[in-house]
Amino acid sequence: MTRGVAAHTAPVGADRLEGPLKGYHHQTFAVRLDPGSPLAREFNWLKLREPRPGVFWYDMRYFPSEDLLMRRLQGRLPRVPRVVRYPARDGVLTFAEFIEGVTLDRLPAAAVRVPDRLLRQVEELFAAMAAVDTGPLIPEGRADCDCPAGAAPPGDRDAAGFLHELLHFTVVHIYLPHRKRLGGLFEDLGVSDGTLTGLPDRAPGLTAREPRLLHGDLHRRNLVVDRWGALWTIDWELALIGDPLYDLATHLHLMDYLPDQELDMVRRWRRAVGEAAARGLEADLPHYRDFKRVQSVCTDVIRGAARLAEAPGRAQLRRAATAVHRALVAAREPLGMEKVLPAVAVEAAFEAWLASHGCRVS
Template sequence: MTSDLIGVRQRADELSGANGVVKGPLKGYHHETYVLSLPGETRIVKLREPRDRILWFDRRCFHSEEELLRALHGRVSRIPDVYDAEGMALQVFIEGRTLKPRPWEDKRVSPVVLDQIVGLFEELARITQDTLDVGRRCEPEDRAENGDCDGFLERLIVFVEDQVYKDNHLRFGRLFEDLGIGEEAFDHLRKNVSGLTERDFFLLHADLHRENFVLDPLNQLWTIDWELAMVGDPLYDLATHLYLMSYPADQKRRMAEEWFRVVHGVRPESTRGWEEDLERLIDFKKAQSVFTDIIRVSLSLRDGSGFNWVRLPAAVRKLQAVMTAAARPLGLTEVPSRSRIASALVR
């Protein structure tokens, strides 16, 4: 355990007091997270800090997730409370289980859960930039104008191009080249996803996957991890959700239709051109995954100073799958064979 992580654990122990219980670290890529009880309190909170030298693959909009959560209370149902302890803003821990299916289950979610996700989309449609007083990371000139969905998507593409691909080219450039992916892939991507209809912007969670939903013992669905929230094209939130959830075809179709129904009821200008543009935005998510997964998979195979041969077959299957899914938007003439992918990863 590094000295920084020891520091996080030490702070958790100090906050919980002599008789407190600290659990962790919890599984997570970006943060070192502990769950603890506070002296004299019944609530359980999370203490977390960003891990050192972690690569961020997503554009972030707001300065503080906790500040955003405070602003959303009373406007979005079932999100974590924020508790102040010794000058720190801590999120209350939501007890329950995520929507990640067990190995023997399929990826279908219950109608009760589906309805609650639809309700979340309806609440988000009511929250626009001018009604949300929360500090932003990006400068005004680096934000797309309301309705400029092409401009919004271009900023996401630039982030992947500059801060995922180019910034990591020194370490991973050879791997990208061996897999047949070069800078021209971004030209193909822009050609395949541009020309979006203008839609009015509102607040997006932007990371609505199964492990960011927690179902409590009363079957109430809570939405956690708002760190990637942003203001932008509302259809991007739906596309990201559908891509990450991997619904069965009938539930994917129902979720899209229900999204249109509730968002159109609140803000009709935010649903213009949604049927034509949805697959384009899903194509962007497929393409984005190629760049992020190549790096993450490569890192996952490093076991101390050696190479984790046991993980290699699953890593190869994953990369071939994501590259196959993104072949058209990235303009890939062929997807590398499994032996070629394996050789590239080993090199």
């Protein structure tokens, strides 16, 4: 059974099998269908994907079934991979279409500046998501947070409540489960325990905006350009129903646009979603961008430590330290840090943490 589309690139004209394709949560392969296959009536390439065992999820997930969500989005959004259900002897199997093309991060024409023709299609996607009636999409059960301090149902949540839930999830479901194992690593990096655990209580007030459908992870590896120049949006497993401004903030955080293109995308987003959904943009966008910076610190520290524990090599140590140092510099203000440790000190903190677990950097 498939569960959406992982970040991938498949060369057009590949023979029969592509993979494993790059993805954090899943092991993914693309299979070219034989013309005689019944599924070949639906599409040319099939995506096969299995969850990676033991993978930790760093983001909220609202929809228990990505397949079901993508089926419901057919005809409502432009260029979303098709999902079909096919009867089998033991029940019904679900298959997802694999899009032949190149992800935006590997498109030479978009290495520095994203072409306007593609920005127009991102704007079209934002407009279509803003127009979706979210009522029929609200799931009966959540895919992740169901603790008492979690959020109200998506349809009842205002923008401030949504941001509070994001902070709650980052603290309760990302930071706290790893606090004991990391044993003071955050403090050694200059981030106090009280600063992180107090984030939900310091959530700012935001302008009221109605919840909309959000992709939740709209970055270059989740945008595929096919041979005709059409832009497809893949990987809907982190989709949410919430404040539409969060989707813009996440997109800007992950895309790393040049400054003038970032301003252009903000203008395009406002035009796409309409004035009601963009109300309070100037005041509230910085709050969401601060959240993404803080979230990146938590994610990069935890992920860097985990990878380093698996492969305690000097190159892995430097990669982890470089990513965390960059995240700390970006999050210095929202974390209230007077100064950020130099990269060499970040590397030393990771090495000391590794030594405390009986490991030495090879």
